[in-house]
Amino acid sequence: MDTREKEIEKLKDYKYGFSTDIENTRAPKGLNEDVIKFISNIKKEPKWMLDFRLKAFERFKQLKEPDWQKPKYPKIDYQNLYYYSAPKSMDDKPKSLDELDPKLLETYKKLGIPLQEQARLNGIAVDAVFDSVSVATTFREELSKLGIIFCPISEAIQNHPELVKKYLGSVIPITDHFFATLNSAVFTDGSFAYIPEGVRCPMELSTYFRINASNTGQFERTLIVADKGSYVSYLEGCTAPMRDENQLHAANVELIALDDAEIKYSTVQNWYPGDKDGKGGIYNFVTKRGLCKGKNSKISWTQVETGSAITWKYPSCILKGDNSVGEFYSIAITNNHQKADTGTKMIHLGKNTKSKIISKGISAGFSDMTYRGLVDISSKASNSNNYTQCDSLLMGNKCGAHTVPYIKNKNSESNIAHEATTSKISEEQLHYCQQRGLSQEEAVGLIVNGFCKEVLQQLPMEFAVEAQKLVGISLEGSVG
């Protein structure tokens, strides 16, 4: 096999593994005040934003990297990373999609995210983030007619400072944990969405993250505010090229739902998981937190985690408003040497709050998977309810599946129920499917999809199809 064939062979496993050859503008390597000022400067940020970053950086210097998680990783040298990398053609912001670097358009086309006109049929507004900058946001005019603001966060800082100032850091404060604080100091771009009072967002909003440059950490920040009585469904997708080194991705996502508002946040995470021997891949250390601030508000997280060498994240809900609802649906699949430590936190503060957690974990190969969750019903959260179900499926005896729930109930009028099971695909089921003419792989795919169905149902249509395929691909070669 010559190298080209080999490359194609390699790409079969992870079809988004190509990299785009594009000229970059980078910040100097390392992490210090100058780099933060550089980022702030290049984004032409106002002073308050720079102060926010510097304050976070001050705090960051005092924090210690946590080490309680299950998947261990070699120490990250934070001084050996680039904290900003952007395609050179983005230095002067293009006015419209037509001015956008064709190479970028090509990249997104290859990823199946057409940014140009034909995409309109799709009816999804996309904000495309390439390394550290947002390269394009579609459908902005249509949305703005309804008063919806959907733009890169760097633009929002300039055009809507009152909103950003009010909400940025209100759910994930700059004094939060190590990675969140790092993000607060160096975040580069991300999406901002604001849905005004009483508006139901007519289309799915979506962000597509792509890490391209090597040796770069991606630190994006997403802020979604749903004002009273509004509704929004938000999708997030991510891919990265295949590289031998591990790359860090430490994003912060903040959701705020005011009275009667609902936010639905779906993620299909397909970062490069590393090769079969566990070399390379993304470290996905993301902080996602939603605040149900108002009465009757609802936040729902749905995630399909198939990529990354290490996934370490807990999308959480703080149920502060009375009658608010938090939901968490998750599928996490690990194969080869992937590791995942994921789950959620449901913090019940308001009265009559409800939360539901459905988590499905599948581990194969040499991988290791942990569900870690917290349900905390405070003494004031009367009449609250939680239901948790976490099921794990193991394929082979070289992998591990773990469940570590923390359950705290301080209110006698509230109920918590938790269930967990661990099992394998039963021989009978396999036999039954194979008898009816399915190959072993197809049979496993079918059974696994059935196992995940409860969660896949929660995804918006377009995503559900993609996710279903992804589930199949991720497990290829894990049986037999």
Added chain:
Amino acid sequence: MKEQLQKDFDNTIENLSLSQKDIEIKKFYLDNFISRGFPNRREEDWKFSDLNQIIKKNIGTLSFYSDYMSTNKVDTSVFVDGLEHNKIVFINGRIEKIDFDYEKKDQIEIIDQSETINKFNNNNSLSDLNNAFTNKSFKILVKRGYQLAKPLIIYHTTNSKIWSKNINLRLNFELDKGSSLRLIDLFNETSEKNFLNIFYSFDLKENAVLKNYKIDKFENKNIKYSFNNIEQEKNSISETFILSSGSNFCKNEINCNLKGKYSSAFINGIFSLSKDRHHEIRTTINHLTENTKSYQLVKSVLDDSSKAVYQGKIFVNSEAQKTDGYQLSKAILLNEASEFNAKPELEIYADDVKCSHGSSSGSLNEDSIFYLMSRGLNYQQSRELLINGFLLDVIEKITDSEIKNLIKNMIGVKE
């Protein structure tokens, strides 16, 4: 605390006739304890129960020296009536009586092990403390094939002679092939504000059966930590029942290693708490080989501002195929101020296993109360009936009928 420890340690050593080597070993553990102190909430296993704070709040300064020279009078009134049994009596931490009257003398051996220090599968600082300060430890060996005719009751009695003291106990049991032992730990205390630190180890050989009942029923103001390590070989069975109710603070830890095929472990527990008591059960079941089984059931009824914690872990390593592990915890919170925390944990590395856990907590079911009241019971009666039924479920799991009845009578659960 450091000077106190050092001083008390020197005093303790003086009274014991130990070899230089043993003193060195004890010193090593003392230094370990001094550098680590009492466990606090920064340690994962003590996340819900910060012992350091609890001791500070309830006792203040502890003294670690106990005078084991003088004997205490055994008060026979505490002995259990209506059940013939063998006895070991601890008074204020000193062994006063070992009596196996009902058994064949040559089948049970009691070995004085004061001079050997055993390692425990426990890396918290309390094992260091125990190693440094225990004065006498005995090993009870049940010989091959011998099944004790009567249960053994271990009385832990303290009286008002001691105050703010730390008491360290240790017993080792070895059950040889095919032997069996029924054991009841009975706490009966009239003292206040002492910290009991109890370590048991059980070694179960092939086909051995251990039934281990721990009863902390009588109200007292002491703080207790009890650690049981159970090693199990082929076909052995261990059954542990914990009634956690009387002490101010009590943490029971059970560590069970299922090393032999077809070995099984059962752990059942009841928390029945009121006032501001704070109790915890932490279990770790290690399934280390094929075809092993474990079953755990813990139920809690919490009143006033009491707090119960259940941390249960099932570990299955990659060789332990065909493991069957089950764990369930249920709690009823009767009062606004009561609190229940649970951390049921699964750590699994084998694929052909059946493991599950469940946990629920909430209030008494109003519908059930309504049902009973509509049939003529008053509110109080309905409530009692429901709680009785809730707890009876666990008591019914006790396989020894004599002891089951004893425990039923003790906590006044009616059928």
